[in-house]
Amino acid sequence: MKEVKLFLGPQHPGMHGNYSAHMYVEGDIINKSYALPGMLHRGFEKLMERRHWMGNLALIPRICVIEPDPNEMVYAMSIEKLAAIEVPERAHWIRMIILELARLAANLMSIGGIGAPVGLYTSVYWGVADRDLILDIFEKITGARVYHMYIVPGGVRKDLPEGIEEEILDLLDYIEGRLPEFYDLVMRSPIFQTRTRDNILLPEEVVWELGVTGIGMRSAVNREYDIRKVKPYARYDQVEFSLPYGPYSDAFTRVDFKYIEMAQSISIIRQSIEKMPKDGPVRAKIATGSALRWQVPPGMVYSCVESARGEYGYLVVSDGGEMPYRIAVRGSSYPQGLMGVEKYLPGHRIDDASLWMDTMGVCAPEIDR
Amino acid sequence: MTTNAKDVRKTWEKIADYFRAHSIWMKWYCTGCGAIEMPPTMTSRFDMERLGMGPMATPRQADVLLITGYLSAKTLRRVIYSYEQMQDPKYVVGFGSCTLNGGIYFDSYATMTRLDHYLPVDLYIAGCMPRPEAIMNSFDTLIKMIEKGEAKGWKHYQENHEWYRRNQLHSLKEVYVKDEFHE
Amino acid sequence: MNSTNKLVEEIRQRFEIIDVIHPDDQQVILDIDKMHLHTLLSHLKADGFRQLSLLSAVDWIKDNIFELVYIVFNWDTGVHVLARVKLPRDNPRFRTITPIYPGAQYYERDVHEFFGIEFEGNPMSYKPLFLELWDEMPPMRKDFDPEAYSREKFPERVYVPHFVPKVEVIE
Numbered sequence: 001m002k003e004v005k006l007f008l009g010p011q012h013p014g015m016h017g018n019y020s021a022h023m024y025v026e027g028d029i030i031n032k033s034y035a036l037p038g039m040l041h042r043g044f045e046k047l048m049e050r051r052h053w054m055g056n057l058a059l060i061p062r063i064c065v066i067e068p069d070p071n072e073m074v075y076a077m078s079i080e081k082l083a084a085i086e087v088p089e090r091a092h093w094i095r096m097i098i099l100e101l102a103r104l105a106a107n108l109m110s111i112g113g114i115g116a117p118v119g120l121y122t123s124v125y126w127g128v129a130d131r132d133l134i135l136d137i138f139e140k141i142t143g144a145r146v147y148h149m150y151i152v153p154g155g156v157r158k159d160l161p162e163g164i165e166e167e168i169l170d171l172l173d174y175i176e177g178r179l180p181e182f183y184d185l186v187m188r189s190p191i192f193q194t195r196t197r198d199n200i201l202l203p204e205e206v207v208w209e210l211g212v213t214g215i216g217m218r219s220a221v222n223r224e225y226d227i228r229k230v231k232p233y234a235r236y237d238q239v240e241f242s243l244p245y246g247p248y249s250d251a252f253t254r255v256d257f258k259y260i261e262m263a264q265s266i267s268i269i270r271q272s273i274e275k276m277p278k279d280g281p282v283r284a285k286i287a288t289g290s291a292l293r294w295q296v297p298p299g300m301v302y303s304c305v306e307s308a309r310g311e312y313g314y315l316v317v318s319d320g321g322e323m324p325y326r327i328a329v330r331g332s333s334y335p336q337g338l339m340g341v342e343k344y345l346p347g348h349r350i351d352d353a354s355l356w357m358d359t360m361g362v363c364a365p366e367i368d369r
Numbered sequence: 370m371t372t373n374a375k376d377v378r379k380t381w382e383k384i385a386d387y388f389r390a391h392s393i394w395m396k397w398y399c400t401g402c403g404a405i406e407m408p409p410t411m412t413s414r415f416d417m418e419r420l421g422m423g424p425m426a427t428p429r430q431a432d433v434l435l436i437t438g439y440l441s442a443k444t445l446r447r448v449i450y451s452y453e454q455m456q457d458p459k460y461v462v463g464f465g466s467c468t469l470n471g472g473i474y475f476d477s478y479a480t481m482t483r484l485d486h487y488l489p490v491d492l493y494i495a496g497c498m499p500r501p502e503a504i505m506n507s508f509d510t511l512i513k514m515i516e517k518g519e520a521k522g523w524k525h526y527q528e529n530h531e532w533y534r535r536n537q538l539h540s541l542k543e544v545y546v547k548d549e550f551h552e
Numbered sequence: 553m554n555s556t557n558k559l560v561e562e563i564r565q566r567f568e569i570i571d572v573i574h575p576d577d578q579q580v581i582l583d584i585d586k587m588h589l590h591t592l593l594s595h596l597k598a599d600g601f602r603q604l605s606l607l608s609a610v611d612w613i614k615d616n617i618f619e620l621v622y623i624v625f626n627w628d629t630g631v632h633v634l635a636r637v638k639l640p641r642d643n644p645r646f647r648t649i650t651p652i653y654p655g656a657q658y659y660e661r662d663v664h665e666f667f668g669i670e671f672e673g674n675p676m677s678y679k680p681l682f683l684e685l686w687d688e689m690p691p692m693r694k695d696f697d698p699e700a701y702s703r704e705k706f707p708e709r710v711y712v713p714h715f716v717p718k719v720e721v722i723e
Contacts, residue, residue: 011398013426038682039444043477046698065402081576128408211603211655231630301575328608338658443684470709478691478698481706540705542685
């Protein structure tokens with residue numbers, strides 16, 4: 001059969017954001033494929049060197065659109081390590097609530113999004129509508145729907161509004177009630193099962209070869225490899241949760257794990273609200289004088305958190321000046337988005353390419369930066 | 370307001386504009402981060418379809434090109450390519466501060482700072498990022514503009530094509546995406 | 553601290569380490585001569601550091617050097633090792649680490665694009681990745697001015713003030 005060139009994306013409903021893969025296909029089997037990133041490249045790492053340490057707070061959430069809060073968290077963590085700032089106890093718990101709500105929102109979006117490549121559009125409507133309720137909570141806490149700029153070096157920007165705990169608990173009850181319905185709608189659907197079961201396998205060697213983290217890794221290597229467990233930050237060592245892991249990673253398992261992780265996020269938020277100190281400071285004083293012209297002590301540090309897609313890290317270098325000297329971003333979907341498309345997709349069918357993008361959680365803006 | 374002979378619409382154009390205004394297909398191209406507010410706008414909560422708008426996957430059947438947020442030079446090439454594939458009449462909506470004046474990326478080496486230099490923009494939505502309410506409001510405005518025959522960016526693009534092309538070439542060097550693999 | 557101390561002692565016995573810094577409990581920075589980096593990384597990989605988390609570079613323009621930072625991660629102990637090597641700033645070249653960590657291929661391409669560091673043995677790294685038709689020096693170098701580039705390439709919107717208050721200085 002004749003080999004044909006195919007451009008999948010950037011303007012394609014099955015593609016996740018402004019991202020592209022170039023392929024040679026024979027029939028509908030992919031022979032060779034190459035990722036073409038860079039459509040969302042804004043030069044973040046350069047821009048961050050040109051802003052003050054505090055001015056960067058407005059810039060960093062924009063690196064990943066779907067789940068902006070891990071950015072703020074790693075940035076704050078790095079600065080706290082460099083400047084040896086002690087974060088108040090209550091702030092740690094508030095950060096955890098925010099991070100888990102963000103993870104819940106990202107997972108809902110991704111479970112909704114899985115509908116598009118398999119042709120099951122109801123889940124898109126359900127997932128996005130439920131995610132909007134979480135955004136409402138964010139709006140009440142931080143004042144913004146998408147980019148919150150809430151986690152700042154030294155704690156969080158301001159205290160939680162009164163009575164928000166009850167609202168969060170109500171919302172969690174609602175989402176927990178919805179999860180079985182989602183499960184019936186998506187996972188038990190024959191269309192979905194045919195498309196994903198025993199399809200797009202991710203063997204363990206490929207995980208280590210590419211450096212894949214997150215759900216993809218946990219479902220393949222049969223270990224509970226999660227930054228929250230291996231290297232706890234905030235107060236994740238004081239809550240009880242267990243993450244799903246397994247030895248056999250097909251598309252179905254990876255989506256299945258997202259449901260279990262959502263239930264775990266709900267449990268973590270409930271425990272945090274219960275264990276959180278009821279009052280106290282939420283932000284440590286970081287500097288004398290103007291915080292805008294604050295100077296961070298020189299040094300180099302790497303800090304990472306677990307986002308919904310894997311290890312998310314910043315390498316922060318300070319030379320003691322008012323601006324960062326260098327910040328390098330490790331987007332968590334960098335390996336599966338670039339290497340994965342090139343090394344792994346050949347041999348699969350064209351329509352499975354977008355399933356790979358979705359189940360592995362390829363997020364274009366954090367790859368391009 | 371002075372009226373030129375050129376600006377006066379014929380009766381059939383008025384009727385055509387009425388129908389155009391109430392069946393708008395929006396091209397599905399997420400050029401930037403503003404695209405994250407599109408799913409809530411399109412799905413059950415804000416429900417764009419009650420205005421008579423729907424998403425469309427291919428440029429050849431779409432009427433509205435939404436530029437959702439910042440445009441890097443690499444995307445701008447593909448956006449121009451898509452825009453010129455769309456059929457007349459076509460409308461462009463600039464979305465967020467980044468398309469207006471560069472916004473937070475004003476000094477970035479990769480993103481352009483004003484969209485109307487390269488494409489004829491009918492409507493801008495300010496904000497970073499605009500809320501779904503703002504998007505719905507802008508769609509409402511766009512529908513009224515089309516109905517009144519005020520959204521004439523595509524005619525402007527035809528008449529001043531050389532000016533637009535000069536600007537595009539100045540910033541991008543090459544406008545069209547070559548059929549070359551990125552191997 | 554114990555786990556990293558033991559690790560560092562073990563590495564010190566085998567390799568010449570120029571400097572060791574502990575930025576936090578589960579993180580070690582090792583400054584190493586560029587001759588020994590590849591053997592160090594192979595040793596670390598055999599020792600459980602199976603994941604390359606990040607490969608990046610820092611431009612120390614005052615000292616006229618590039619610093620390459622290799623971050624490897626051990627999932628069982630949760631320790632990050634940051635191995636740093638220094639390269640001269642003019643004509644920077646280094647050998648690739650793709651035989652050890654195949655995932656480094658795209659990171660090297662990234663560093664080559666943004667810093668102009670060439671990686672011998674990785675033919676893919678010479679191709680452009682994020683930027684298209686780039687005609688200036690690599691943008692992450694410190695002497696590149698993005699604002700001037702942006703002004704020249706992308707004309708800015710000029711705002712005409714509607715109201716200019718007249719101010720008179722009263723003496």
